[in-house]
Amino acid sequence: MTGTLCRIGLVVLALTGSALVFASEVRNLRVWAGPDSTRAVLDLDGRVDYRLFTLDDPARVVVDIDGTSIEHQLSIDPERSGVIEAVRHGVRNGSDLRVVFDLEENAKPQSFLLDPAGEYGHRLVIDLTPENAQTATERVREVVRAATTGEREMIVAIDAGHGGEDPGxxxxxxxxxxxxxLAIARALEERINAMPGMRGVLIRTDDYFVPLQERYGRARNAEADLFISIHADAFRDFRVRGSSVYILSRRGASSEAARLLAQSENQSDLIGGVRLDRGDDMLSSVLLDLSQSASLEYSSRAAESVLTQLDTVGRRHRSQVERANFVVLRSPDVPSILVEVGFISNPQDENNLNNPQHRERIAAAIARGVDEHFRQTAPQGTWFANNRTRGRHVVERGDTLGVIARRYQVNVNRLREANGLDDDVIHPGAVLVIPTGS
Incomplete structure (x- = not known):
């Protein structure tokens, strides 16, 4: 009898031990607040079954996770918590975990599980959109409307790569x-807004994640004339450095490096967290057709102009525009370019990119390239069309703004304004547009 009891005890102990080994655990909570929604991410050690529901008066979102535990208190940063006021948790039914998000106002939740990707393991993602929140579309259109005066300004959608859950x-x-x-995107927006005839719209305004498809979707909603996606990628060889500019390829990549770069960037949705099992046909939304041909041609010209100006800032990785199948460049009707401002995997490039003065110089170079491009291509009815330039001047050693102004018989202040210059400093190789009139 005693032996039987011992055997039963061992079986119970074994079963209990197995339950403890295979029970799931919440390891961490991270919260990212954007202007139109808040994302809460629960890091898990495996896949789980869960249920989510909302409660009113006060507003709450409740998540019940089966067979899951947590060893520490969940906390949030009140400066970055968005619509979430507080978070608490407790044991439910002896073995399940209940997490309660106290909200500042009613919000519509959307949740989904993510498999491991990049540096992250299993995750439960909960997106909270306040019922009366301004949508991203409404926000970008508001920026465009505020910029409208008499002559139409050219709209530049500026996309800061990665963000939030996805560090890049x-x-x-x-x-x-x-x-x-994000720092370069903000600097570029300021530069563009300070130059006549253009208006910048930030796709991402802070540290939060935006899916790739939504990035160019926001540019389309803003009726942008040009979409610029800014990146500072890594490469397997840390010696590789310098800037480069890419456009979409409808076939293969222009080089093996371009193919690998696009492959890396296109995984952003997996790392940042996008529900990929939606009912809509995502493939059909990104297929390219013949209507994109004109857009690609325009993109190529813009890319050439920007690449030329980047040569005045520092080393270029590629001397010609590269092509690859970047998802973020797949807008069918908005000309789009991707600017690699350097390779952050290279110690020298990383040091430069961490320097605010260097980032300002990059932003200024991109802005000059965009300005030059618009001066040559802007359609009728725009400020650029009504202020066509006499041409352009490539700065040579010994040139000053005064010398150039006298040569083309234009006012120095007008020359400075047309090129978005804050002072009289110019560098050999820079391309200055020469405005009409004095």
Whole structure:
């Protein structure tokens, strides 16, 4: 009898031990707040079954996760918590976990599970959209409407690569690509808004994740004339450095490096967290057709102009525009380019990209390239069409703004304004547009 009891005890102990081994655990909570929604991410050690529901008065979102535990208190940063006011958790039914998000206002939740990707393991993602929140489309259109005066301004959609859950590449000393791209995007927006005839619209305004398809979708909603996606990627060889500019390829990549780069960037949705099992046909939404031919030609010309100006800032990785199948460039009707401002995997490039002055110089070079491109291609009815330039001047050693102004018989202030210059400093190789009138 005693032996039987011992055997039963061992079986129970074995079963209990198995339950503890295979029970899931919540390891961490991260929250990313954007202007139109808040994302909460629960890091897990495996796949789970869960249920989610909402409660009113006060507004709450409740998540019940089967067979799951947590060993520490969940906490949030009140400066970055968005619509979430507080979070708490407790044991339910002896073995399940209940997580309660207290909200500042009613919000519509969307949740989904993600398999491991990049540096992340299993995740439960909960997106919370306030019922009365301004949508991304409404926000970008508001920016465009505010910019409307008499002559139409050319709209430039500026996309800071990665963000939030997706840090992008990480440099040798720990600099995040998402941080660099947002800083340059903000600087570029300021430069473009300071130049006549253009208006910048940021696709991502802070540290939060935006899916690739939505990025160019927001550019389309803004009726952008040009979409610029900014990146600072990594490469397997840390010696590779310098800037480069890409456009979409409807066939193969123009080089093996371009193919690998596009392959890396296209995985952003898996890392950042996008529900890919939706009912709509995502493939059909990104198929390219003949209507894109004109857009690709326009993209190529814009890319050439920007690449030429980047040569005045520092080393170029490629001397010609590259092509690859980047998802973020697949808009059928908005000319789009992707600018690699350097390789963050290279210690020297990382150091430069972490320098605010260098980032400002990059933003200024891109803005000059866009300005030059619009001056040659802008359609009738725009400020650029009504202020066509006499031409352009490539700065040579010994040139000054005063010398150039006298040569073309234009006012120095007018010359400075036309090129978005804050001072009289110019560098050999820079291309200055020469405005009409004095």
């Amino acid at each position: 590449a990480i440099g040798p000393s720990g600099v995040f690509e998402k941080t660099v791209t």
